[in-house]
Amino acid sequence: MSAEQSPKIVIVDESPIRAAILEEGLREAGFTGVVRVSEMQGLLARIYALDPDVIVIDLENPSRDVLEQMFQVSRAVRRPIAMFVDQSDAASIQASVEAGVSAYIVDGLKKERIKPILDLCISRFNAFSKLQDELERTKSALEDRKVIDRAKGILMKMKGFTEEEAYVLLRSTAMREKKKIGEIAQSILTASEMLK
Amino acid sequence: MTGPLRIGFIPLVDAAALIVAVDKGFTAAEGLDVTLVREVSWSNVRDKLNIGLFDAAHLLAPVAIASSLGIGHVKVPIVAPFNLGVNGNAITVTPALHAALMAELEGDRFDPMATALALARVVAARRKAGAEPLTFGMTFPFSTHNYQLRFWMAAGGVDPDEDVRLVVLPPPYMVDSLANGHVDAFCVGAPWNSIAVDLGIGHILHFVSDILVRAAEKVLAVRQSWADKNPDALAALVRACGRAADFIEQSHVEAAQILAKPERIDVDAEVIKRTLDGRLKISPDGTFRESPRYLLVGREGAARPEPIQAAWLYAQMVRWGQIPLSEEALNTAMGVFRPDIYDAATGTAAPAGGAEIGAFAGPAFSADDVIGHLRAFKIGRWRA
Numbered sequence: 001m002s003a004e005q006s007p008k009i010v011i012v013d014e015s016p017i018r019a020a021i022l023e024e025g026l027r028e029a030g031f032t033g034v035v036r037v038s039e040m041q042g043l044l045a046r047i048y049a050l051d052p053d054v055i056v057i058d059l060e061n062p063s064r065d066v067l068e069q070m071f072q073v074s075r076a077v078r079r080p081i082a083m084f085v086d087q088s089d090a091a092s093i094q095a096s097v098e099a100g101v102s103a104y105i106v107d108g109l110k111k112e113r114i115k116p117i118l119d120l121c122i123s124r125f126n127a128f129s130k131l132q133d134e135l136e137r138t139k140s141a142l143e144d145r146k147v148i149d150r151a152k153g154i155l156m157k158m159k160g161f162t163e164e165e166a167y168v169l170l171r172s173t174a175m176r177e178k179k180k181i182g183e184i185a186q187s188i189l190t191a192s193e194m195l196k
Numbered sequence: 197m198t199g200p201l202r203i204g205f206i207p208l209v210d211a212a213a214l215i216v217a218v219d220k221g222f223t224a225a226e227g228l229d230v231t232l233v234r235e236v237s238w239s240n241v242r243d244k245l246n247i248g249l250f251d252a253a254h255l256l257a258p259v260a261i262a263s264s265l266g267i268g269h270v271k272v273p274i275v276a277p278f279n280l281g282v283n284g285n286a287i288t289v290t291p292a293l294h295a296a297l298m299a300e301l302e303g304d305r306f307d308p309m310a311t312a313l314a315l316a317r318v319v320a321a322r323r324k325a326g327a328e329p330l331t332f333g334m335t336f337p338f339s340t341h342n343y344q345l346r347f348w349m350a351a352g353g354v355d356p357d358e359d360v361r362l363v364v365l366p367p368p369y370m371v372d373s374l375a376n377g378h379v380d381a382f383c384v385g386a387p388w389n390s391i392a393v394d395l396g397i398g399h400i401l402h403f404v405s406d407i408l409v410r411a412a413e414k415v416l417a418v419r420q421s422w423a424d425k426n427p428d429a430l431a432a433l434v435r436a437c438g439r440a441a442d443f444i445e446q447s448h449v450e451a452a453q454i455l456a457k458p459e460r461i462d463v464d465a466e467v468i469k470r471t472l473d474g475r476l477k478i479s480p481d482g483t484f485r486e487s488p489r490y491l492l493v494g495r496e497g498a499a500r501p502e503p504i505q506a507a508w509l510y511a512q513m514v515r516w517g518q519i520p521l522s523e524e525a526l527n528t529a530m531g532v533f534r535p536d537i538y539d540a541a542t543g544t545a546a547p548a549g550g551a552e553i554g555a556f557a558g559p560a561f562s563a564d565d566v567i568g569h570l571r572a573f574k575i576g577r578w579r580a
Contacts (some may be wrong), residue, residue: 040369063367064236064237065238066363094247102239
C-alpha cells in the first residue's frame with residue numbers, strides 16, 4: 001500500500017488496552033500508518049510533529065479541548081477541516097459519540113475515506129466496552145463466590161451445618177426474600193461482624 | 197410535562213446553580229426529573245448537547261455563541277436563558293514570573309494596566325536575551341479566559357499571537373503544567389487557581405474582575421429546537437436555577453458542601469467556599485485578597501443573560517480573527533442570550549443593572565458600535 005492509500009492515523013487514548021485493540025483493528029484493515037499517543041503532556045507538539053491525516057481520540061480524554069485549538073490556529077496545520085465525519089452525517093456523529101470515540105480529519109481527507117476508519121473505530125470501541133463489562137461481571141461473580149464461601153463457613157460453624165446444608169439455607173432465604181444469594185451472604189457477614 | 201432531562205456539566209464552581217437546583221430539589225419541585233452528567237471536556241459537552249444526548253448543559257458562554265454562528269464546529273443554534281456565572285476566573289503566574297513582573301512594576305500591583313506594561317517589559321527583555329517566549333494556558337479557543345488574557349496583555353502592548361504562546365490546557369492539567377514548567381501562567385476558573393497557590397507553585401496575579409467589571413462566564417444552554425418544543429420545561433428549569441442561585445448567595449457554607457461531593461466537583465468544601473465568598477489566598481505566603489465581585493452567582497442581576505455580554509464576546513472573536521465582522525453575525529450572537537425567557541420564567545420586570553462590561557482599557561463598550569470598539573485597539577487580527 002502506498003502512502004497515498006494509507007492515511008497516517010494518530011490514536012490518542014490513555015487506556016493502553018483500548019489503544020492496542022484499536023491499532024490492531026486498523027492494521028488488520030490495511031491501514032499501515034498508525035501511531036499511538038498516550039502521553040498527554042505536550043500533546044499538541046507531538047501531533048504537529050507526527051502530522052497525521054486523521055486523529056482518533058476517546059471522548060473521556062480531557063485533551064479533546066486541546067485538539068480544538070489546533071483547528072483554530074490554522075497556520076499550524078495545513079488544511080484543518082471539521083471533526084467527526086461531516087456535519088450532515090448526524091447518524092455517524094451520534095454513533096461515534098455514543099461509542100465514546102471522536103475522529104478529527106486533519107488533512108482534508110475525503111469523507112468516503114474517513115468513513116471506514118471511523119466505522120471500524122466505533123465497532124472496536126463498542127467491543128472494548130463489552131469486554132470491560134464482562135470483566136466487571138466476572139470480577140463481581142468472583143467477589144460473590146468469596147462472600148458466599150465465607151457465609152457458608154459461618155453457618156457451618158455456628159449451626160453445625162454441612163456445606164451443602166449451609167448453601168441450601170442461603171439459597172432458600174434468597175428466594176424467599178427475592179434477593180441475590182450474594183446479598184444474603186453479605187448480610188450474614190455483616191451481622192457476624194457486628195455480633196463479634 | 198416533559199420526560200427525564202439529561203444535563204451535562206463540567207466540575208467547576210460556576211456550575212453551582214445547576215448542581216444546587218438538582219441536589220436541593222428545586223428542579224423536582226418544578227416537576228422536572230433531571231439527571232446531571234459530569235463531563236471532562238467542553239468539546240464533549242458541546243457535542244453531546246448538539247446531537248441531543250443532552251437536553252441542556254453548563255456551557256462556556258462563547259461556545260454557545262460560536263455554536264450558533266457555526267464557527268469552529270458544526271452550526272447548531274443555541275439558546276442561553278440563564279447566566280450561571282459572571283466573572284470567576286483568575287490569572288495565576290509562577291513565582292518566577294511573578295518576581296519578574298513585580299521587578300518591572302510601576303504602580304499598583306492590582307492595576308491590570310500596570311501589570312500589562314510590566315509584562316511587556318518582561319517579554320521584551322526575554323526576547324533580547326534570546327529566551328523562549330512565555331507560555332500562557334487557557335481553557336478553550338472560545339472561552340472568556342482566552343479573551344480576558346488577550347485583552348489584558350494586548351492593552352500593555354503584548355501581541356498574544358506574536359509575543360507569547362497561548363495554549364489550551366484542560367483545567368485539571370493546569371496546575372501540573374505550571375509546576376513542571378510547561379506554562380508560565382494560566383487563566384482558569386475555580387478551584388484551580390487556589391490549588392496552585394495552596395501548593396506554593398503559583399501567585400494569583402489578577403481576579404478577572406480587575407480586567408472587566410462584568411463578563412458572562414458560563415450559561416445554561418439548550419438547543420433552539422429544544423427550546424421551541426419545550427417552553428414550559430425550559431421556564432421551569434430557569435426558575436429552579438434562579439432559586440438555586442438565591443440559595444447559594446444566602447448560604448455559601450451549605451452550597452459549598454453540596455458542590456464538594458465526589459459526584460459533583462469533588463474538591464475540598466473549604467476551597468469552594470473561598471470562591472463563593474470571593475476571598476482567595478493569592479500568594480503561597482498566605483496573603484488573602486477579597487473581592488465581592490470575584491464570582492457572581494445570582495447577585496447583582498448576574499443570572500439575567502444580557503445581550504451586550506454576547507456582543508462583547510462576539511467582538512473579541514472578531515478582534516482575534518476567529519470570525520469576520522458582520523451585522524448579521526452580531527445579531528445572531530446577541531440573540532443567543534435570552535433575557536425575555538429569563539424574565540418570563542422568573543417574573544423579573546426590568547434589567548437588574550447588569551448591562552455594563554466595564555473594561556479597564558479602551559472606550560466603554562456599546563453593541564451599537566463594535567467597529568468603534570475594534571478600532572480603539574492597536575493590537576488585533578481584525579482589519580477593516
